[in-house]
Amino acid sequence: MTRVLLAKPGLDGHDKGIKVLATMLRDAGCEVIYTGLHQTPTRIALAALQEDVDVVGLSMLSGAHLELTADVISELKAAGLSDRPILVGGNIPRRDIPVLQDMGVARVFAAGTPYQDIIAWFAAVPGRAT
Amino acid sequence: MPSAFSVTDLQRVRQLAEALSAAERGGPTPQAPRPPGRSVVGIIGPPGVGKSSVISELAALSRTRGESVAVLAVDPTSPLTGGALLGDRVRMAAHSEDPLVFVRSFASRGHPGGLAAAIPAAANAALALGWDQVFVEPVGGGQNDIAIASCADVVVLLLSPESGDEIQALKAGVLEIADIIVINKADRPGASSLLRVLESAATGPGRPRCMLLSVTDGLGIKELDLALRTPRAPSGRGRDAAHLASVLDDLVGQARASLRAPKAREDVLRLIRSGQRSAAVRRIVEELSHG
Numbered sequence: 477m478t479r480v481l482l483a484k485p486g487l488d489g490h491d492k493g494i495k496v497l498a499t500m501l502r503d504a505g506c507e508v509i510y511t512g513l514h515q516t517p518t519r520i521a522l523a524a525l526q527e528d529v530d531v532v533g534l535s536m537l538s539g540a541h542l543e544l545t546a547d548v549i550s551e552l553k554a555a556g557l558s559d560r561p562i563l564v565g566g567n568i569p570r571r572d573i574p575v576l577q578d579m580g581v582a583r584v585f586a587a588g589t590p591y592q593d594i595i596a597w598f599a600a601v602p603g604r605a606t
Numbered sequence: 607m608p609s610a611f612s613v614t615d616l617q618r619v620r621q622l623a624e625a626l627s628a629a630e631r632g633g634p635t636p637q638a639p640r641p642p643g644r645s646v647v648g649i650i651g652p653p654g655v656g657k658s659s660v661i662s663e664l665a666a667l668s669r670t671r672g673e674s675v676a677v678l679a680v681d682p683t684s685p686l687t688g689g690a691l692l693g694d695r696v697r698m699a700a701h702s703e704d705p706l707v708f709v710r711s712f713a714s715r716g717h718p719g720g721l722a723a724a725i726p727a728a729a730n731a732a733l734a735l736g737w738d739q740v741f742v743e744p745v746g747g748g749q750n751d752i753a754i755a756s757c758a759d760v761v762v763l764l765l766s767p768e769s770g771d772e773i774q775a776l777k778a779g780v781l782e783i784a785d786i787i788v789i790n791k792a793d794r795p796g797a798s799s800l801l802r803v804l805e806s807a808a809t810g811p812g813r814p815r816c817m818l819l820s821v822t823d824g825l826g827i828k829e830l831d832l833a834l835r836t837p838r839a840p841s842g843r844g845r846d847a848a849h850l851a852s853v854l855d856d857l858v859g860q861a862r863a864s865l866r867a868p869k870a871r872e873d874v875l876r877l878i879r880s881g882q883r884s885a886a887v888r889r890i891v892e893e894l895s896h897g
Contacts (some may be wrong), residue, residue: 498691499691502684502687502691503689505688505689506689507711508690508692509692509711510691510693512695512699516703519702522703523695525616526622526708527711528627528710
């Protein structure tokens with residue numbers, strides 16, 4: 477059983493993608509915790525800690541993904557959760573993918589990623605004993 | 607960037623997070639006699655009636671008194687895929703930067719009765735770890751979802767003015783375990799006539815208190831908060847039945863788990879296919895008593 481936190485940090489209001497992903501992951505057997513729009517890095521880290529999730533997924537279409545991801549990683553570290561993989565999705569230019577990976581992002585699913593690729597990544601996450 | 611939270615608060619949150627995960631695994635959890643003045647409040651009612659919003663308002667009042675709050679919210683697991691979409695945090699956004707309003711989403715994982723199997727142990731663990739106020743929000747429920755009464759000290763049933771037609775249907779189930787019945791969204795038409803119907807229906811000893819509430823107008827929330835903090839004799843209305851129902855829910859959960867053994871599963875399916883349902887039940891009971 478994999479528990480996933482899905483969050484939209486920052487100010488953009490485009491949540492179609494993350495809602496599709498939430499439904500998709502539910503249908504793939506995950507427990508998906510959706511936090512809604514306009515989350516701060518602090519809120520995301522606190523939610524990840526309280527919910528004891530296995531994976532944190534961030535969706536950003538605002539262009540602020542480098543700054544926001546760095547802040548989320550820093551807050552997760554402060555909360556003692558640096559061992560949880562972070563995924564980033566949304567409007568991510570190709571040149572930023574290695575930058576995000578250098579920060580410690582486990583995988584970037586830029587717009588246009590086939591959903592099978594995302595499901596396959598989750599299928600390989602070691603879930604917890606139920 | 608320094609963390610927004612104190613080390614002490616983060617430790618408390620982590621400690622409870624780990625205890626709740628242990629409860630979900632069925633592992634050992636912190637237990638202690640229930641401290642005076644602390645309670646587990648169950649907030650039940652149909653989907654969309656405002657359970658999460660009311661909990662959020664009550665949590666805000668607890669926080670003004672300096673109390674810590676744990677919210678255990680249950681959403682349904684899909685019986686087909688085993689997955690779940692847990693969205694109760696969205697309604698509690700007002701507290702999303704307060705570490706001492708702890709919100710944990712539970713998937714029901716096939717447990718009947720509106721709760722997750724881990725909830726009773728989880729609620730006790732939160733109190734044992736020093737959290738002052740625990741709210742449990744079961745799956746937005748039907749009339750038979752009375753399991754909450756076996757683990758909550760106080761059960762609040764939320765209805766809306768539109769619930770009038772449902773009252774007859776609710777009569778036999780959740781109405782019998784409610785200590786307090788709240789008509790939420792009381793700014794809408796029909797609230798006071800529903801209140802009169804409920805008050806005339808609720809008679810006899812241990813009858814539930816009925817009240818109006820509107821989160822948007824700020825009406826009734828302080829009264830509900832006060833009612834929850836007023837010591838009362840355990841009403842016992844329907845509570846013994848709820849304890850029994852809860853134990854039976856556990857039995858169903860265990861029976862389901864025992865059928866994961868291929869041999870037992872095949873035996874039972876063979877009996878069902880040949881029309882011997884009673885024999886199939888006996889086979890499951892046998893499996894449980896040897897398991």
